[in-house]
Amino acid sequence: MKFFIDTANLEQIKEAQALGVLDGVTTNPSLMAKEGITGQENILKHYVNICSEVTGDVSAEVISTDFEGIIREGEALAALHSQIVVKVPMIKDGIKAIRYFSEKGIKTNCTLVFSAGQALLAAKAGATYVSPFIGRLDDISTDGLNLIDEIRVIYDNYEFDTQILAASVRHTMHILECAKIGADVMTGPLSAITGLLKHPLTDSGLAKFLEDHKKGN
Numbered sequence: 001m002k003f004f005i006d007t008a009n010l011e012q013i014k015e016a017q018a019l020g021v022l023d024g025v026t027t028n029p030s031l032m033a034k035e036g037i038t039g040q041e042n043i044l045k046h047y048v049n050i051c052s053e054v055t056g057d058v059s060a061e062v063i064s065t066d067f068e069g070i071i072r073e074g075e076a077l078a079a080l081h082s083q084i085v086v087k088v089p090m091i092k093d094g095i096k097a098i099r100y101f102s103e104k105g106i107k108t109n110c111t112l113v114f115s116a117g118q119a120l121l122a123a124k125a126g127a128t129y130v131s132p133f134i135g136r137l138d139d140i141s142t143d144g145l146n147l148i149d150e151i152r153v154i155y156d157n158y159e160f161d162t163q164i165l166a167a168s169v170r171h172t173m174h175i176l177e178c179a180k181i182g183a184d185v186m187t188g189p190l191s192a193i194t195g196l197l198k199h200p201l202t203d204s205g206l207a208k209f210l211e212d213h214k215k216g217n
Contacts, residue, residue, distance in 0.1 A: 001178070001179045001183060001184065001186060002023035002184060002185040002186075003016075003021050003024075003193060004022075004025055004026050004056070004057075004165070004185055004187035004188075005022060005025055005026075005187065005188070005190055006027070006031070006169070006187040006189060007025070007027060007031055007189065007190065008031040008034065008046065008050070010050065012190045013025060013050060013053050013054065014053055015190060016193060017053055017054055019193070019194075021193070022054060022056070023056040023185070024054060024057040024058060024059075024187075025050055025056070025057075025058045026058075026131075027047075027058070027060070027061070028087065044077075047077070047081070047084065048081055051080075051081040051083045054083070055083075057083055057107065057128075057129075058081070059109045059129070060077045060087060061088075061111065062074050062077070062087065062088060065094075066093055067096050070094060070097040071097055074088065074097060074106065075106070078101075078107075085107040085108060085128060086101055087108075088101075088108055088110055088111065088127075089110075089111055090110055090112045090113050090114075090121075095121055095122065095125045096125075098110060098122065098125040099125045099126055101126075102126030102127070107129075108126075108127045108129070109127070109128065109129040109165065110125075110127040111131045113132045114132065114133060114137060115147070116147065116151055119132060119151040119154065122162060123154075123160040123162040127162050128163065129162065129163045129184075129185065130162050130163070130165060131166075131187075132147050132151060132165075132167065133168035134148060134166055134167070134168055134169065135167075135169060135170040136168045138170075144168070144174075145177050148164060148166055148181045148182075149181050151164050152164060152181055152182045163185055164183045164185065165183070165186070166178040166183040166185065166186045166187070167187050168188075169188030170189075170192065171188075171192050172192055174188065174192065175193075
């Protein structure tokens, strides 16, 4: 499973990269705004800065919702850096744009996916990644992990190349369950990734080792 971090915070990206397990980054206008990054020129510059910190794919989202606008923005984003993946919403013109980008060799991430049918359309259009938002489904008392399972079965049935990118991951159990189901990628906050490091028996065991070492010296 690939680990992506979902943020626009360069310090968090650097920390995840330094851990040695980071495979890419996802971000969006909301995350940019959270870091105080506004204005098209600053946003584009920040995408390039993110690419300079990691070696994997960096999802950059379009704002337009019409076909021509998505194409215009997507081509501009893709031209910024070879690591850029154009993040396109799951709408009719978005699917048309994904097909266009696919034929042009531009990588895409179909975002805001909440059903297996949407994921099937994205794969048929040639999306590089499809992003089911499991946390947001959990928020409305729907099983987000079950959606990952349904998509995995469909993609395996027809050998689609589209990678399942589990998005809206909230905590470590989301990561582990997605890994069991077979999601190709997960994207979430730094806290969810570093949370995998923690176990009380590791802490107590290490404390005992250090205590015994100190006694022996």
